[in-house]
Amino acid sequence: MLSTHLGIRWLRRRRAAWLALAAITLTVAVPIIVVGVMQGWLEVTARQARAAESDVVIVAPGVTGSNKLRDRLEQIPGVAVAAPYTQSWAVMSRTAGGEDLRANIACQVEGIDWAADWKLGRLTAAALHAPPVTDLSAPPLPADERGTGFVTQTWRAATALAGLQVASALGGMPISLPPYQRPRPGVVCGRELLYPHAMLPGEEIQIAVPNGAGGTVGRITAEISDTVGIGVLEIDRFLVLAPLPLGQRLGGLQAKDDRAARLSGWRLSAQPGAEPHAVARAVVQDTGLRALTWQDLRGNLVKGMEIQRNIGALVMILIQGITVFIVYAVFSTMVVELRHDIGVLRGIGARRRDIAGAVLWAGAVACVGGGILGWAIGWGVLAALNPFSRATGIPLFPQDVIYTPEAPISYTWWIPLLFIVTMTVIGLLAVLLPAWRAARVEPIDTLREGA
Amino acid sequence: MRLGVTGLRKAWPGLTVLDGLELRVDSGEVVAIRGASGTGKSTLLHCLGLLDRPDSGQITLDSQELSSLSEAGRTAARARHIGFVFQAFHLLNDFTVRENVLMSARTAGLDLTEGRARASELLGRVGLGERDGDVRTLSGGERQRVALCRALLPRPALLLADEPTGNLDPATAAVVLGEIIALAKAEGSAVVMVTHDPEVARRADRVLELRAGRLA
Numbered sequence: 125m126l127s128t129h130l131g132i133r134w135l136r137r138r139r140a141a142w143l144a145l146a147a148i149t150l151t152v153a154v155p156i157i158v159v160g161v162m163q164g165w166l167e168v169t170a171r172q173a174r175a176a177e178s179d180v181v182i183v184a185p186g187v188t189g190s191n192k193l194r195d196r197l198e199q200i201p202g203v204a205v206a207a208p209y210t211q212s213w214a215v216m217s218r219t220a221g222g223e224d225l226r227a228n229i230a231c232q233v234e235g236i237d238w239a240a241d242w243k244l245g246r247l248t249a250a251a252l253h254a255p256p257v258t259d260l261s262a263p264p265l266p267a268d269e270r271g272t273g274f275v276t277q278t279w280r281a282a283t284a285l286a287g288l289q290v291a292s293a294l295g296g297m298p299i300s301l302p303p304y305q306r307p308r309p310g311v312v313c314g315r316e317l318l319y320p321h322a323m324l325p326g327e328e329i330q331i332a333v334p335n336g337a338g339g340t341v342g343r344i345t346a347e348i349s350d351t352v353g354i355g356v357l358e359i360d361r362f363l364v365l366a367p368l369p370l371g372q373r374l375g376g377l378q379a380k381d382d383r384a385a386r387l388s389g390w391r392l393s394a395q396p397g398a399e400p401h402a403v404a405r406a407v408v409q410d411t412g413l414r415a416l417t418w419q420d421l422r423g424n425l426v427k428g429m430e431i432q433r434n435i436g437a438l439v440m441i442l443i444q445g446i447t448v449f450i451v452y453a454v455f456s457t458m459v460v461e462l463r464h465d466i467g468v469l470r471g472i473g474a475r476r477r478d479i480a481g482a483v484l485w486a487g488a489v490a491c492v493g494g495g496i497l498g499w500a501i502g503w504g505v506l507a508a509l510n511p512f513s514r515a516t517g518i519p520l521f522p523q524d525v526i527y528t529p530e531a532p533i534s535y536t537w538w539i540p541l542l543f544i545v546t547m548t549v550i551g552l553l554a555v556l557l558p559a560w561r562a563a564r565v566e567p568i569d570t571l572r573e574g575a
Numbered sequence: 576m577r578l579g580v581t582g583l584r585k586a587w588p589g590l591t592v593l594d595g596l597e598l599r600v601d602s603g604e605v606v607a608i609r610g611a612s613g614t615g616k617s618t619l620l621h622c623l624g625l626l627d628r629p630d631s632g633q634i635t636l637d638s639q640e641l642s643s644l645s646e647a648g649r650t651a652a653r654a655r656h657i658g659f660v661f662q663a664f665h666l667l668n669d670f671t672v673r674e675n676v677l678m679s680a681r682t683a684g685l686d687l688t689e690g691r692a693r694a695s696e697l698l699g700r701v702g703l704g705e706r707d708g709d710v711r712t713l714s715g716g717e718r719q720r721v722a723l724c725r726a727l728l729p730r731p732a733l734l735l736a737d738e739p740t741g742n743l744d745p746a747t748a749a750v751v752l753g754e755i756i757a758l759a760k761a762e763g764s765a766v767v768m769v770t771h772d773p774e775v776a777r778r779a780d781r782v783l784e785l786r787a788g789r790l791a
Contacts, residue, residue, distance in 0.1 A: 126681045137669045468665045471626060472725070473654020473682035475647065568626045571661065572617075 126478045130469070131485025134462060141486070144454040145494045148547055151447045152498025153505065155440030155543045160506050162436050163539060164532035166429040172355040173425050176363070177418035178207070178244045178391035179400040184413040186377070189368075189387040197390060200410050202398035207240035210371035211388040212333045212341075216317075216364065219328045219345060231317055232362040233331060235371010235388075238274060244393040274310035274367050276326070276349040282307040309370055310349030314360035318351060325350055331364065333374050342374035356425065389413075441546050451554035455487060459562045466562055467570025480563035487555030488548065495544030502540065506533045577602045577732050577765035578623070583632030584788075585618055592618045593629065594788030600733075600765040605756050607768050607776045610785035616769040617737060619785065623767060624657050624735045625649040637732050654683040658726030658764070660755065662738035664718040666710045666725075673698070673707050676724045683729040690728065697724040701754050716747035720754060727758055734759050736768040740775060752778060 135141045180203075187193070189208045197206040216229045308328060318324070325348045332343040346366065354360055369385075372378040377386040392415075394403045400417040407415040419426075459466070466479055510530040513520045521531045580598040584591070592615035600606050610616050621627035623634060625641060634642045641652055658679070659665075666675050673694055680690030698704050701720040706713070710721065719739060726734060739755060740748030752775055759766045768775060776782045783790040 129681065133669050464665075465667050465669065468667060469678070469682065470650070471624075471653065471659060471665070472679050473650055475650050478682070568621055571621075571626065571665065 126474060127481030127485050130474075130478070130482035132489055134458065134482065135486040135489055138458050138461070140454045140457055141490060144451050144490050145497070147447050147450040148491055148494025148551060149498040149501065151444045152495045152540070152543045152547050153502040155437070155444065156499060156502025156540050157505050158440060159433065159437050159539050159543075160502065160534050160536075161509075161531065162429075162433040163534035163536055166426065166433055167534055168532040169356065169429055170426045173359075173422040174418060175246065176354050176356065176359045177422055178246050179394040179398075180392040180404045180407060180415050180417055181421060182390040182392065182407060182411070182413045182415050184387075184389045186386050187389060187413065189372075189385050194390070197392060197407070197411070200403070200406050202394050202403035202406055203392050204395045204398075205240070205243045205393045207244050207246075207391045208237055208368060208387045209241075209389060209391055210235035210368065210375050210377055212371065212375040214331045214333045214364070214374060216329055216331050218323070219330050227321065229317065229321060230362065231313075231331070231364045233311075233333075233364045233366050233371055233374055235366050235368045235374070237368045241391070244391055246391065246393075274312065274349050274365075276307060276310040276347045278307040278326075278347055279310060279349075308345055308347040309367055311346040311370070312350045312352050312365040313348050314363040315351045315353045316357055316360040317362060317364070318348065323348065331366075331374060333376075341376040344370055344374055346370070356422075358425075437542065440543065444543065444547055444550055447547070448550055448554040451487065451490070451551050452557065455483060455555050455558040456561070458486070459483065459558045462562070463565055464570050464573075466565040467567045467573075470565060471567035471571055476563040479565070480559040483559035483562045484552060484555055487551050487559070491548040491551035492544065495540075495547050498547075499540040499544060503535060506535070509533065577604075577637055578767070579633075579635040580623070581633045583619075583622060583629050583634070585615070585622060585627070585629045591788055593622070593632075596632070596789055598767075598783075598790055600767060602732075602763045602765055603760045604781070605759065605766040605768065605779045607770055607779035607782045608785055608790065609770060609776055609782060614785045615788060616785050620735050620737050620767065620769050623733070624659060625653050654679070655729055656732045658729070658731035658734045660719070660722050660726050660734065660736040660739045662741040664715075664722045664742070666718055666721060668709075668711055670710070671707050672703065672710055672713070672721055675710055675721055676728055679725050679728045685729060693728055694724065697727060697758070700758065714747075715743050716751055719743060719747075719751050723751070723755055723758065727762055727764070730762055731764055734764045734766045736766065736770075738770055738772075739768060740770070740772055745774075748772065749774065 182197075194206045194208070197203055210233075212233050212235075214231055214233045216231045217227065311329070311331070313323070323329070327348050328345060329348060330343065330345050333341040335341045344366070352360065352363055352365065354363075366374070369378065372385050372387075375388065377388070379385040392403065392407065394400050400419065404415040404417050404420075407413065466474075469479065470476075509520060510533075512518075513531060578598065578600040580596060583593050583596040583598075585593040596619065598606075608616055608619065618627065622629045622642075625634075625644070629642060632642065633640060636652070636656055641649070644652060667678065670678065673691075676694040676698060677687070677690050680687060680693070695704065698706070698721075701724060703717060703720055703724075706717065710718065713721065719742075723739075734755075736755060740752055743751060755766070755768075756778060768779065770776060
């Protein structure tokens with residue numbers, strides 16, 4: 125095809141075309157880097173927000189926690205696992221350290237059945253114990269003591285002591301042991317809840333749920349067994365995970381007289397491939413209880429970041445628009461330089477559309493070629509970000525701000541595609557006028573000039 | 576008769592360049608047109624080559640009326656039926672020797688495989704069978720031969736040459752002129768050459784003088 129042949133050759137032989145190519149490459153590479161990080165951040169945040177929630181939550185204060193209801197819930201199409209929970213807003217304070225250190229701290233206590241909760245896929249070890257890279261104000265439990273949930277260090281010691289006491293009772297110990305003291309129950313606290321108050325795992329705390337009349341609905345004393353670092357401030361700042369019976373005691377939901385123990389609701393995980401909203405609808409239809417998906421509960425957090433990402437992408441597209449002027453200038457110059465050749469070509473029978481097509485082809489090749497080059501450079505830079513950060517010690521994404529071990533990066537396919545397509549469209553628009561001018565070159569004029 | 580021109584008229588404001596010009600050229604015939612500068616020789620050639628529109632008159636090529644064709648029709652006729660050889664060669668510097676020759680096959684929409692074979696044949700006939708690469712490295716005579724091959728590749732019915740030897744030394748001019756005449760006759764093209772060169776006029780079948788807008 126004549127247009128292709130001419131366009132590619134003209135592009136290759138014009139030095140100014142390399143300027144256009146460089147501009148296009150840069151304005152594709154930079155948006156890919158910026159939006160790649162924004163999208164990575166969004167994906168990490170979505171994962172973090174998702175880590176604190178199950179697919180579907182039944183919000184039904186006072187609902188029964190019977191195995192019969194659990195079985196019924198797990199029979200609903202699309203439901204995989206059901207786990208009970210309680211939820212209470214409470215006040216946390218130290219039990220030691222003097223009056224001035226006993227600040228009342230607002231927290232949200234979730235009573236959970238740890239084993240059932242793990243089956244949901246919620247609060248995975250990674251979400252619970254993201255390894256900090258920078259020195260946070262206080263370190264979490266050592267790695268070999270993580271993943272123990274509510275098992276505190278005191279519990280470990282007490283368990284060992286209990287074994288020794290059994291041995292002592294059987295006469296196997298040469299010395300008498302101290303009296304056995306039942307350890308406090310363990311609770312897992314959000315890092316952002318503990319660290320600003322200089323509190324550490326192993327500390328004893330008191331948690332109370334006020335009844336609004338000067339008293340309490342429930343009060344417990346517990347030991348901090350571990351920290352939880354989802355990475356979402358609004359979760360990590362308030363979250364306290366407690367064993368389910370403790371949560372029920374705090375919320376006044378424990379068994380009383382002839383009343384069975386109750387819950388704040390149930391968390392459900394959807395079967396693979398099942399859509400959470402469809403599962404929620406099925407639950408509502410079957411039980412009449414209020415069911416929300418994780419998107420209903422935490423969706424705004426992700427949507428907010430989506431809006432930021434979209435604005436970022438839009439700004440990047442506007443920046444790409446600046447390339448219009450460079451591409452236009454380069455191709456206008458090219459057409460002026462080629463005026464003689466275009467006249468000759470028209471003289472020997474090249475059609476106007478062949479000439480316009482050649483200029484457009486050159487523009488398209490520059491845009492797509494520069495776009496693909498920009499794509500490679502963009503992803504190359506993204507791939508080099510974390511190694512660069514590690515090698516230089518420059519924290520590009522401080523770990524005390526976002527709880528990810530490295531800079532969040534997304535290699536989602538639509539990002540390069542978006543910026544290559546927009547660049548191509550923008551580039552072709554910039555080339556339209558030079559192409560039209562090229563097609564209007566009259567052979568008689570140029571041949572007269574060159575004669 | 577391959578080319579017939581009747582009543583051709585072309586005027587610029589205040590100046591009539593061609594005034595009812597008549598011309599007939601047969602297949603394989605070489606016609607040289609002479610005339611003083613400014614008498615309209617190039618204008619005549621541009622009108623015959625459909626690069627310029629006459630004010631009135633008819634141009635027929637192989638019985639096909641050309642002067643009333645649309646812009647697209649004139650472009651197509653230039654590509655398929657008319658070959659040009661210019662004094663300034665007008666080769667395309669971004670393309671190699673063979674690509675320059677093959678360019679007329681591309682504009683005429685000819686099969687490129689056949690076009691390549693024909694380009695090799697023509698270049699071989701003018702002694703450039705082994706030459707390729709950058710056209711800027713060619714001598715003037717070689718450039719004009721390449722331009723001739725480009726003009727003749729689509730087997731045009733009409734070959735128009737505007738001072739084809741004007742930029743060449745006498746020895747090279749004689750060789751190139753011989754090749755133009757030989758190739759055009761071999762292809763059966765009607766040839767119209769505009770020239771000041773007496774040698775060119777001497778070797779043409781007919782010599783016509785353009786004077787006061789008419790050929791004599």
